[in-house]
Structures are given as C-alpha cells and as structure tokens.
Amino acid sequence: MNRDNRNKTVFLITIDALRPDHLKSYGYHRNTAPNLEKFAEKGTTFLNAITNGPETPSAFSSLFTSILPFLSGGFSPLPIQKLILPQILKENDVYTYGIHSNPNLGEFFNYHRGFDVFLDGERYKEKQDMPKNQETKKNPLFLLKKILNYKNLFDKLMYGLKGFNKIKSLLRNRFPFLTDIFLPFTPIAYNAPYVVNKVVSFLRKIDKPLFLWAHLMDVHSPFNPPSKNVLNINSSDINLRDRNFLTSEVYQNPEKYRISTDILDKLKILYDAEINYVDSYLKDLFELIPLKFPKDCLVIITADHGESFFEHGFFFHQGNIYDELLKIPFFIIEIGNENAIKTVNNTVQIIDIAPTIIDYFGFPIPDSFQGISLIPLIRGESVERGKYVISETYQKNGIMKRNNKDGYKLISIRSDQWKYIYNEQSKEELLFHLKSDPEEKVNLVIKEEEKLTQFRRIRDSHFEEITTVDELSKISKVISQIDFKKINL
Numbered sequence: 001m002n003r004d005n006r007n008k009t010v011f012l013i014t015i016d017a018l019r020p021d022h023l024k025s026y027g028y029h030r031n032t033a034p035n036l037e038k039f040a041e042k043g044t045t046f047l048n049a050i051t052n053g054p055e056t057p058s059a060f061s062s063l064f065t066s067i068l069p070f071l072s073g074g075f076s077p078l079p080i081q082k083l084i085l086p087q088i089l090k091e092n093d094v095y096t097y098g099i100h101s102n103p104n105l106g107e108f109f110n111y112h113r114g115f116d117v118f119l120d121g122e123r124y125k126e127k128q129d130m131p132k133n134q135e136t137k138k139n140p141l142f143l144l145k146k147i148l149n150y151k152n153l154f155d156k157l158m159y160g161l162k163g164f165n166k167i168k169s170l171l172r173n174r175f176p177f178l179t180d181i182f183l184p185f186t187p188i189a190y191n192a193p194y195v196v197n198k199v200v201s202f203l204r205k206i207d208k209p210l211f212l213w214a215h216l217m218d219v220h221s222p223f224n225p226p227s228k229n230v231l232n233i234n235s236s237d238i239n240l241r242d243r244n245f246l247t248s249e250v251y252q253n254p255e256k257y258r259i260s261t262d263i264l265d266k267l268k269i270l271y272d273a274e275i276n277y278v279d280s281y282l283k284d285l286f287e288l289i290p291l292k293f294p295k296d297c298l299v300i301i302t303a304d305h306g307e308s309f310f311e312h313g314f315f316f317h318q319g320n321i322y323d324e325l326l327k328i329p330f331f332i333i334e335i336g337n338e339n340a341i342k343t344v345n346n347t348v349q350i351i352d353i354a355p356t357i358i359d360y361f362g363f364p365i366p367d368s369f370q371g372i373s374l375i376p377l378i379r380g381e382s383v384e385r386g387k388y389v390i391s392e393t394y395q396k397n398g399i400m401k402r403n404n405k406d407g408y409k410l411i412s413i414r415s416d417q418w419k420y421i422y423n424e425q426s427k428e429e430l431l432f433h434l435k436s437d438p439e440e441k442v443n444l445v446i447k448e449e450e451k452l453t454q455f456r457r458i459r460d461s462h463f464e465e466i467t468t469v470d471e472l473s474k475i476s477k478v479i480s481q482i483d484f485k486k487i488n489l
C-alpha cells in the first residue's frame, strides 16, 4: 500500500428514510437542513440517485456489498459469503468505525464484520432478545430471564406513559448527554445528539486516517420532533395530542381515515422538523471535519430509502417500490477540492457507494461488485455503465420480508425514461413513462407491449441469477473455511 492511501479518510453519513425532495438542494420549498446545504455546497449533488432496495435491509445490503439484494444468498441476515465494505478496508489497514441504532443493521444481521469499533445500539440489550434457535427458547432459564427483563418492561411502560413524548422531546432537545445514561432504560437509543457527540469526541482523539460510518435514525417515523425544530420550519407547533393521532393512528391505519391535505401537511411538517433536528446536530460534525481533515478526505451523505406520504395509498416504507421510496439524496464532498462538479444528472445507485470508497482509497475494486466508482463523475469525467437500474425486495401482503421463503419478489427495473414494476404475489405489472409521468400514475402495460416484453426479458434473466438455497449452503461451507485475513482483496 502506498503512503497516499494510508493518509485518506472517508465519512459515510446515512440518514434513515430521508427523501431528497424534502431538501432545498432538490427543489424543496423549505430549507429543512441549512447546515447540510451549506456543507454540501462545496461538493457534488447527485440529482438522480436511486436505492437498490426500498427499505433498510435490502438498501444497506446493496450499499455495503455492492451486490443486488436477491443475489449471492439474499440480504437479511447478510450471508457471510457477501463481503462488506469495512471488511475490505480493514484488510487494507484502514481503521473502521461504525455507529447506528437500526436493529436491522446489528451484529445479529452480520453488519459488524470488519469494524474496529461497532456501536449498534444493541450493547445494553440482553442476548435473550434474539434467540438463535428454538432450543434456547425452550430453556426455562431463558423464559425466566425474559420475564425478569426489566429493561423491556421499562421500555413498554415508557411507551405507555402519557406524556412520554413530552419527556422524550425534552431529553432529545435539552440533555443529549442523558441519552447515554438512559440508554438501557429508554427507546431513545442513539439519537442524533448521541451519535454526533460520540463521533465528534472520537474524532478529537484520533489521529489516524479512517473510514467512519454514522447512521441517524431520527427522521424515521414515528415523527416527534422537539417543538423548537417545528417552529424553525413552521409558524406554529403541533400539539402532542395531534402528533399522537397523526403518527400512531393515521400513519398506522390509513384505511380508517380520510387522508386530507391537512393531515398530509401536518405529517410533512413533523417529518421536516425531524430533518431540521438531525441537521442542527450535524453542524458540529460538518465544522470539525474540514478542520481535522483539510485534505485527502471524502464525505458521502445519503439515505437508505425515502418515505411514502400517501402518493400511492401508502405511508411508511414497506410493500411497494414507487419512486417516493427509491429516490435518495446523494452528496459527495471532497474536502479541499475547490473544483468539484456542482451537480451530476447521471443516474447513480446505492451499489456505487462501496466501489467509490474503495476507489478513493486506491484499492482494487473486487470483481463481485456490481456498482461503479463515482470518483470520475465528481472530477468531471464521464463513466460507462449499464442501461438499467434494479431495485428489489421481498414482501407479503404489503409487509417487508427478509427472504424468498417468507415473501414474494417485488422488483423495479428502470431505464432513463421508463420504469417497470413486478409484484410476484399479485402478478401485477406496472409500466410508467417517467419522463412524462414522474409521479407514476398512468400504467402503460397495455399500450406499450414491446417495452413490456423488453422489461420482462430483463426481469427473467435477473431472476435466473438468483442462487438457490441448496447451492448457497455448499458455497458458504467452503467460504467459512477460508481465512479472509490471508487474502489480499
């Protein structure tokens, strides 16, 4: 390894469920994230970034492995034969640090691999929360422990308490340090102040170059931002009764209500205020990074997926694959580079992040990677790539599933102008002309037979690539015997 590589640092900041069209740089009418906008101005904004999975497990599998979710054994838990980015970096002597509190991305799902420091919000949880097999479940000691698990009980009590939202808002807003002390007792685990304070204090102590991933959960529903952040973006606050009704009732059971513009506006105010809340804490990090790493430093800011606000009759991010879930914000800032390209229109994908980071460090990109490095694009060079973008997950009756045993395939295949959706459970096919119908309202399946045939062909050949479970267990047995430390990746 040459000296240049050793001196590089990469930050990957991911914000769960952040829609690009709720940021000013993507044309939103509110400036929800002024600190992010100011920081991102120095770098490149990718105006057409697509996630390869519409919810956390499929999206992060794509991000960290640069392989589409259905391929090489699926995505949740990550199969051990699917190498993840930090493993490759660590093999090349890069120090790796990860902090997040999304239960889908914990050690149980194999996301800890390759991290020197991995804070996954599970550290206070008892092992019995996640029994590895039925035998453990049957053990009387396990049951006893479960009954006596006062932390879970406390969680439930806290959720049930009237006024909990008030306490939570107060803690979130005024006493971020308390979240560390209260972590075992509250569901506040790893909120923005905790994550950013932890990262900032870590950076103040460290001198070596590194890869650092910080994931922020606050924008994810339920939306309960501090009043201060609501007032930053709206002239009046939304009271706790309304918040509770909107996020616990309407959001969970939309079929019971008439979803009016007033309801949607209020939900979006709360969502936007959560963005503003995260942004207010990221400020410290955005100030420290250029001071600490004035050159040889790359910062990538993105989201795993978007969020539905009833555009197609859904809230949240499950069971559908429309663009309100697939479009993600995407910024790359190369600290010290004054000549970065300001905006890129090319379609880029979340599978491009891992090759971009490996390329920036100067290591060879593994053959298994399906994405491409975006470094040439931020330097104004052109890149060659395939014509189609695939996004996919498993679902059953509109609920996210982790594998093909429990769920059915849900896939989107897009070109620059067209988008095809296939739902294996309902056999429904949708075809949209994105250029004239970006909101995906007019299904052209009957009118555009030739286009439909083309997309079906791509779909079928992609499905043929999915390895069966039997074949995989053979592969994983072989792979588990390989010592990756001895392989120069």
Ligand SMILES: [Zn+2]
Pocket (backbone or CB within 6 Å): 016, 017, 055, 056, 304, 305
């Ligand atoms: Zn997510």
